[in-house]
Structures are given as structure tokens and as C-alpha cells.
Amino acid sequence: MITQCNECLTHKELLVLYDIASLISDSRDIQKSLEKSLSALKNALDLGNCVIYKLEDEQLSICASIGFNKHQKNISEYKLGEGATGLAAKSMEPVVIANIHNDIIFLNKSGNKNNETISYIAVPLIAENNVIGVIGANLTKSTKIDFEQTVRILTIVSSLFAQYINSNMSITKEKERLEELKLYYKMEWDSKVHNFGDIIGDSEKMQNVYKVIERIAQSEVTVLVRGETGTGKELVASAIHKRSKRNDEPFIKLNCAAITDTLLESELFGHEKGAFTDAKETRKGRFELADGGTLFLDEIGDISASAQVKLLRVLQEREFERVGGSKTIRVNVRLVAATNRDLEQMVKDGEFREDLYYRLNVIPIDLPPLRKRGEDIKLLVNFFLERSMLNHKKRVSITNEAMSKLMSYPWPGNVRELENTIERIVLMGNEDGITAEDMMLLLPALNNEKASEKHMQIPFENKTLDDLEKEAIINALENSGGNLSEAAKVLGITQRQIGYKVKKYGI
Numbered sequence: 001m002i003t004q005c006n007e008c009l010t011h012k013e014l015l016v017l018y019d020i021a022s023l024i025s026d027s028r029d030i031q032k033s034l035e036k037s038l039s040a041l042k043n044a045l046d047l048g049n050c051v052i053y054k055l056e057d058e059q060l061s062i063c064a065s066i067g068f069n070k071h072q073k074n075i076s077e078y079k080l081g082e083g084a085t086g087l088a089a090k091s092m093e094p095v096v097i098a099n100i101h102n103d104i105i106f107l108n109k110s111g112n113k114n115n116e117t118i119s120y121i122a123v124p125l126i127a128e129n130n131v132i133g134v135i136g137a138n139l140t141k142s143t144k145i146d147f148e149q150t151v152r153i154l155t156i157v158s159s160l161f162a163q164y165i166n167s168n169m170s171i172t173k174e175k176e177r178l179e180e181l182k183l184y185y186k187m188e189w190d191s192k193v194h195n196f197g198d199i200i201g202d203s204e205k206m207q208n209v210y211k212v213i214e215r216i217a218q219s220e221v222t223v224l225v226r227g228e229t230g231t232g233k234e235l236v237a238s239a240i241h242k243r244s245k246r247n248d249e250p251f252i253k254l255n256c257a258a259i260t261d262t263l264l265e266s267e268l269f270g271h272e273k274g275a276f277t278d279a280k281e282t283r284k285g286r287f288e289l290a291d292g293g294t295l296f297l298d299e300i301g302d303i304s305a306s307a308q309v310k311l312l313r314v315l316q317e318r319e320f321e322r323v324g325g326s327k328t329i330r331v332n333v334r335l336v337a338a339t340n341r342d343l344e345q346m347v348k349d350g351e352f353r354e355d356l357y358y359r360l361n362v363i364p365i366d367l368p369p370l371r372k373r374g375e376d377i378k379l380l381v382n383f384f385l386e387r388s389m390l391n392h393k394k395r396v397s398i399t400n401e402a403m404s405k406l407m408s409y410p411w412p413g414n415v416r417e418l419e420n421t422i423e424r425i426v427l428m429g430n431e432d433g434i435t436a437e438d439m440m441l442l443l444p445a446l447n448n449e450k451a452s453e454k455h456m457q458i459p460f461e462n463k464t465l466d467d468l469e470k471e472a473i474i475n476a477l478e479n480s481g482g483n484l485s486e487a488a489k490v491l492g493i494t495q496r497q498i499g500y501k502v503k504k505y506g507i
């Protein structure tokens with residue numbers, strides 16, 4: 001005859017332990033297997049709601065449960081020491097609440113208390129001497145085992161769960177580490193196979209650009225980089241400098257469209273103290289700063305007639321005077337200029353000096369717009385995506401249909417626009433993947449209506465001065481059919497100023 005021993009596990013208990021052991025060894029989906037295990041436990045022992053809390057930053061929150069809805073899961077959080085659950089975690093001992101209806105330690109945050117439920121037992125999950133969570137179970141009127149038996153079985157189950165959760169956390173951490181390494185090596189790989197320094201692009205048109213750079217970098221010739229805004233003209237200038245004999249010397253930049261005529265001359269050639277009202281001190285200009293190195297003059301088509309004369313003299317004689325100064329200064333500077341304007345046409349129209357044009361245009365490098373090298377788009381998307389995900393420590397995936405949208409978009413702002421778009425995708429997107437529909441909102445030109453709806457949603461009082469200025473420029477450009485000089489006239493600013501602002505706001 002078999003007699004029942006009080007300390008022995010019952011047949012039911014053994015069976016449920018067997019079930020749980022196989023559930024957690026079989027499945028890789030931790031939440032699912034924990035929930036299935038809780039369900040097996042609840043059914044075998046006629047328990048009420050069962051729950052597993054995970055301890056993170058001294059806060060216990062539900063990671064698996066039976067009998068809790070989504071809202072209850074969200075609100076049932078306990079600090080270490082708070083309520084019966086928090087107490088079990090803090091004391092590292094089981095806590096038994098015999099009657100949940102008259103014990104103030106039972107906080108009932110989930111609002112699950114009902115007449116059926118009588119007691120609550122919380123047992124800590126301990127792995128390698130650390131509490132990593134708590135398992136909690138309600139005993140109801142139908143529960144047939146007593147407190148002692150429940151604590152015993154929950155303690156055995158808790159050690160199984162603790163090992164399971166702990167090893168799962170280590171695997172997740174290791175996976176994240178490997179993912180970061182993978183990203184890093186992918187970027188390294190990208191930069192070796194497809195890049196020219198920082199320049200991404202494998203298309204034939206870009207390969208031709210790389211060839212010219214390689215050929216002329218070591219010489220001292222002046223280079224004129226031409227291309228639409230955002231095509232990478234500055235990157236090319238920097239690539240030339242890095243490959244030149246001057247690479248240990250300064251690479252100095254100046255955007256000629258960003259400043260007024262008077263300031264431009266002072267920025268280029270410097271000024272003497274007292275040369276004009278604001279000239280409180282003598283200051284070196286960019287030519288002097290770049291001595292021995294390379295000077296990159298962006299938007300060269302925007303400089304005034306008088307600055308053109310002075311620039312020509314530096315290119316011919318390598319000398320100049322500071323504004324307000326009489327001393328002649330000699331420099332050794334290699335010049336790389338860039339423009340997105342049609343300088344030849346400007347020469348024909350008498351807006352740009354022909355002699356200066358020929359001095360600048362010794363070696364022209366034409367950068368293709370992105371829409372003419374569509375095969376590079378995917379490469380650029382992946383490069384910016386990986387870089388941005390690494391920066392923001394966030395994973396985002398782009399669906400195939402969304403990628404097709406990116407590939408077929410005309411990219412009027414070229415690589416800069418693509419780079420900014422990917423940044424927005426990473427900031428706004430989620431791991432489920434960016435769809436073609438999301439893309440409609442991210443790429444205004446794909447869907448002007450949706451974009452303007454979005455634009456209008458910013459309440460007036462939340463707009464900055466920059467927002468308002470950007471809007472005014474967009475309106476003026478829309479009304480003038482994209483004509484910069486007409487739009488500038490309407491806004492009462494110079495063409496150079498509007499050019500600078502268009503660039504600044506990425507319009």
C-alpha cells in the first residue's frame with residue numbers, strides 16, 4: 001500500500017514540474033514558454049492568476065502572466081520592497097498573504113481582487129545569488145493545496161525560471177554585442193569595397209569622379225567642382241586635400257553665399273583693426289589660415305564683382321592685402337572651388353568674370369545628381385541606415401516596397417536629402433519595418449497633400465523663427481516657380497542670402 005508523505009511531491013506536482021522543464025527547454029520564445037508554464041502550473045494546482053515579474057533598475061514589471069489584461073500588466077509595477085511582490089524581492093524570501101482582503105501589504109495594483117481569490121504568495125527568482133524577479137500566484141476557493149505546499153512548489157519552479165531567464169538575458173546581451181560588432185564590420189567593409197574615402201558610390205559616373213581625383217590630387221592645380229546642391233562637392237574637395245601633398249596642412253572652408261559682400265572680403269583676406277566699424281581687432285582671413293594647405297570656396301558663383309577682382313589677383317600673383325591694410329601678404333594655397341550654378345552662362349550674362357572663370361576651371365569635376373546614378377541609392381541608403389542606427393542605438397528595417405519608393409524618388413536635394421531622410425526614418429521608424437505608406441510621409445514630394453497636412457499640424461505658437469522663415473521661403477519659391485532671384489526680390493533679400501537659406505533649411 002502506498003502512503004502519502006507530507007514532504008514528498010505529489011504525482012500532480014511532479015507532472016507539472018516535468019511539463020515546465022520541457023516547456024522551457026524546448027522554446028526560444030521566452031515569453032511564450034513562461035506563459036505556457038504558468039498556465040500548466042495554474043491548471044495542475046487549481047491556482048488563481050499567476051505572474052512572473054522581472055527586476056530591472058529596482059523596479060518589478062510583468063514579463064509573463066496568466067489572467068492579466070494588457071492594461072493590468074502595464075499598471076502592475078512594484079518598487080523593491082513595495083507590496084508583497086516587492087517585499088519578496090527585497091527580502092529574498094517567500095511572502096505569504098493569507099487573506100488578501102484584510103492585509104494592507106497586498107496592494108492589488110492590477111485590480112484583480114475578487115471574492116473567489118483568497119490568498120497571494122510571492123516567491124523571489126534567484127540566480128547566482130541575485131534576485132532577478134518574482135513569481136506570484138493567487139490561491140482561490142478551489143485551490144486544494146495548502147500554503148506550505150504552494151511555497152514549496154513555487155520555490156522549485158522559481159529556480160527553474162530564474163536559470164531560464166538568466167541564461168536568456170546573457171544570450172540577448174551577447175546577441176546585442178555581436179550585432180554592434182556586425183554593424184561596425186559592415187561599415188568597415190562598405191568603406192573598403194565601395195567607398196572613396198568618405199564618398200559612397202559605386203556607379204560608373206562616380207568611378208570616373210574618383211579617377212579624376214586620383215589623377216589630379218597630387219598636383220597643385222585649381223579644381224572647380226560642379227554639381228547640384230547636396231551632391232557631395234565638399235566631400236570631393238576634402239578627398240582631394242587628403243590625397244594631396246598638403247594633407248598635413250590645414251583644409252579651410254568658406255561658403256561664399258552665406259555672408260554679405262563686405263564680410264566676404266574680410267573673411268577671405270582678413271582685416272586690419274579699425275578697417276570698419278566692427279573691426280575691433282586685426283584678423284587673418286581664410287587665405288592666410290589656409291597657407292600651405294587647401295582652401296575650399298563653396299558657392300563661388302555668388303561672390304560680388306569686387307571680390308572677383310581680388311580673387312583673380314590672388315590666383316595670378318598669390319598675393320593680397322587685408323581689408324583696410326596696405327601690407328602685401330603672400331600665401332601658398334591650393335584652391336578648390338565649387339558651384340551649383342551655371343558659371344558659363346553667368347560669364348555670358350556678364351555676371352561672372354571670364355578671366356576668373358578660366359583660372360578656376362583648370363580641372364572641372366562634375367558631380368552627377370543622385371537621380372542620374374540610381375544604382376548608388378541602395379548603397380547610400382544602407383550606409384546611412386547603418387550609421388544612423390549605430391548613432392541612435394536603434395534597429396529599423398526598410399521593407400522592399402519602401403526601398404522601391406526610395407529608389408524611384410527623384411531626390412531634388414540629392415545625397416544630403418537622402419541622408420536626412422534616413423535619419424528621420426531611424427528616428428521615427430520602428431523595428432517592424434518602414435512601409436511604402438510611411439515613406440509617403442517621410443518624402444514630401446511623393447505626396448504633397450499628406451506632407452502639407454503634416455506641415456499644418458504644427459501649431460503656430462510652437463513655431464520657431466526659423467520655421468516661419470523657412471515657410472516664407474517655400475511660399476516665395478512656389479509662387480515664383482522655383483526662380484531664386486524672383487523669390488529673393490519678393491522677400492527683400494539678396495540672391496546670395498536666399499541661396500544660403502535654401503541650403504540651410506534643406507529646401
Ligand SMILES: Nc1ncnc2c1ncn2[C@@H]1O[C@H](COP(=O)(O)OP(=O)(O)OP(=O)(O)O)[C@@H](O)[C@H]1O
Pocket residue numbers: 198199200201227228229230231232233234235236298338340415416419503
Ligand atoms: N557620395 C556621398 N557619400 C556619402 N555621403 C555623401 C555623398 N555625397 C554627399 N554626402 C553627404 O551629403 C551631405 C552634403 O554633402 P556636401 O556638403 O559635400 O554637398 P555639396 O554638394 O557641397 O552641397 P552644397 O552645394 O549644398 O554645399 C554631407 O553630409 C555629405 O557627407
